[in-house]
Amino acid sequence: MNGDMYLAWASNEENRNKADCGGAVTALLKFALESGLVDAVLAIKARDGDRYDGIPVLITDPEEIKDTAGVLHSSSINIPRYLKEYMAGVYNRKLAVVCKPCDARAIIELTKRDVMHLENLLLIGLNCTGTFSPVTAKEMFKEKFGVNPSDVIKEEIEDGKLKIRLKDETEVERDLKVLEEEGYGRRENCRRCEIKIPTMTDIACGRWGNTDEKMTFIEVCSDKGSNLIESAIEAGSIKVEKPNSEAIETRRKQDALAIKLAQEWQEKDFAPFKAMSADERFNYWFSQFSQCIKCFGCRDACPICFCEHCMLEADRGYVSGGEIPPNPLWPMVRVVHVMDSCINCGQCQDACPMELPLAKLIFMLNKEVAPRFDYEPGINVESRAPSATVTDTELTIEDVALFLKKSV
Ligand code: SF4
Ligand code: SF4
Ligand code: SF4
Known part of the structure; x- marks a missing residue:
């Protein structure tokens, strides 16, 4: 049972x-x-x-x-x-x-x-x-484990170690934290x-x-x-x-x-933003989003983007059509739309050709929002996402800008 x-x-x-x-x-x-x-x-x-x-x-x-x-x-x-x-x-x-x-x-x-x-x-x-990203994994096995990536038949993460098994049944392990601090993992x-x-x-x-x-x-x-x-x-x-x-x-x-390891990473990733003033945070994210090329990759990859008629399409009249690069707040509209329900899968960030730290931002925001609404995404099918109570018309681009300045 x-x-x-x-x-x-x-x-x-x-x-x-x-x-x-x-x-x-x-x-x-x-x-x-x-x-x-x-x-x-x-x-x-x-x-x-x-x-x-x-x-x-x-x-x-x-x-x-x-x-x-x-x-x-x-x-x-x-x-x-x-x-x-x-x-x-x-x-x-x-x-x-x-x-x-x-x-x-x-x-x-x-x-x-x-x-x-x-x-x-x-x-x-x-x-x-x-x-792992396949590219990072291959490089890591070659550079840090000293093995041919095509010889690896199994990986396991346990006790803070990344352990791999090779075709000849030998095993090699490395400290996961050290690998990740070096940009692998x-x-x-x-x-x-x-x-x-x-x-x-x-x-x-x-x-x-x-x-x-x-x-x-x-x-x-x-x-x-x-x-x-x-x-x-x-x-x-x-x-x-x-x-x-x-x-x-x-x-x-x-x-x-x-x-515990995940929480240590959260602290580490969020610390630089906590140390910034509101204006510095705004400028940081504004400069990130200025690089957006409006490829729609983040939206199309996100498993929880659910609107049948997306607000970011020009015919919704919410953003100007044909504008490339778009208003830097363009990606923020999506961020605000999904941040209460984001399940931290990282697919948006993986898809972004400009390598914008989208999942990091949305996860940070979700960590702010979740306790306020007592809502943890993707756990209980009965509870409703906070945004399910908000209509499209209540959100303007000025609201998004204000939110970004206050919260991120
Ligand atoms: S990390 Fe969040 S916003 Fe990004 S694709 Fe996954 S669910 Fe969507
Ligand atoms: S985000 Fe998804 S793939 Fe990554 S550790 Fe969590 S469950 Fe696994
Ligand atoms: S994936 Fe990156 S470049 Fe493409 S629309 Fe999203 S934020 Fe912009």
Whole structure:
């Protein structure tokens, strides 16, 4: 039932030995398809075996599930955007979606706006300590680990270390904090991310707390998740045992350590802005946004940008059409529009060709707004975002300028 915890692994010995953490997630996905619990599975796989090139795949053949086994740390695929943008036609079918905490949070936000419907989705959450940009990862493995990036077959972040395994089964590890201070390591938003165990999904799966490398620690987070696990046990697809209190405590401690590291990064990233006067902050962001080339990349990448008729389109009459570069407040309109619901996925910043620190700004603003409205985005499907109570017409470009000066 909801709240239950398991140590689980694939019943098939061969699969258990081959897959990460005993192959429980792969076995559950296969079972969900075979048993008709879902019609398809949306997951990520390495294109042509290249772990730096993850692509989303929609699978209906249970035999293809094995292609998605293993975690790709160097692929921060925008699963909720993909789901929203390209899969509207299959919403009347049941989908299992493999998601990181930020993916699941975006799906929750979109559900509240009636863009998605959770009753058709089975969310298989994976714990996440962070993802890497593929370019940074390759350079880091070469420069800091002294290995050929194509020899890496696995990455793991644990105990403040980045550990990698190579084709010849040797392992190399480096201190994550040191790597990140040198400009390597995780994507910037991931460093600040405090939600590592996706308890807003149907089941949250990961290695923290497992007592054997060939086991997955699973927390059941909904009745749907409970039904999946219990049916898979009954059908003989997975085997389970109950974690003891020591395993549960180990998981809690690993999570606490990752959250502490995220909070340290937040302090570090925000400190320069806290030290600025209001005018200095305004000038800083104004100079950043003066570089915007109005490519719409940030808007198009953002999984929670939900308006069907975006305020930034010229025909809305809110900004002048054809103006390039746009008014520096142009990107700020989007910032203000999403800051109460931003789930810190970093996709906007990744997409920006001018490398503007968009996710940093929006996350900072969200940290200001969230406690004032007692609203944490993407956690609870019942609570409403503060902006859901505000109409378009209440916000003017002067309001945005004033807000920027006061708050950032
Ligand atoms: S933002 Fe958080 S959940 Fe998303 S990829 Fe980064 S660490 Fe993982
Ligand atoms: S504003 Fe940026 S960081 Fe926030 S949800 Fe959108 S894309 Fe992700
Ligand atoms: S992605 Fe960057 S350059 Fe493009 S519209 Fe957004 S802020 Fe401007």
